[in-house]
Amino acid sequence: MKITVYSTQSCPFCTMLTNWMDEKNMSYEEYKVDQNPEKAREMIQRSGQMGVPFTYIEAGDYHNGVLGFDPSAIEHSLVASGAQNEAK
Numbered sequence: 001m002k003i004t005v006y007s008t009q010s011c012p013f014c015t016m017l018t019n020w021m022d023e024k025n026m027s028y029e030e031y032k033v034d035q036n037p038e039k040a041r042e043m044i045q046r047s048g049q050m051g052v053p054f055t056y057i058e059a060g061d062y063h064n065g066v067l068g069f070d071p072s073a074i075e076h077s078l079v080a081s082g083a084q085n086e087a088k
Contacts, residue, residue, distance in 0.1 A: 001059040002085040003028040006043040007052050009035070014053040020071055028055075053076040059083045
């Protein structure tokens with residue numbers, strides 16, 4: 001399973017999201033899209049919009065994105081992906 005978080009430097013909800021994920025001992029890659037145009041394009045392609053934070057969960061054939069700081073939606077996606085044991 002791979003979790004990617006797209007964020008910006010000035011986004012308080014991005015900080016809330018990564019703090020929550022750290023507290024849950026979740027492994028993720030974070031990209032600051034305000035500093036990385038390539039990852040910004042990737043985020044827009046995956047999400048269809050420019051809002052952050054955007055969390056993208058991949059597990060095998062399962063791919064799902066969650067816009068905003070929405071822990072319950074992220075946990076639901078982890079369960080749906082079959083990777084619920086990864087979120088502690």
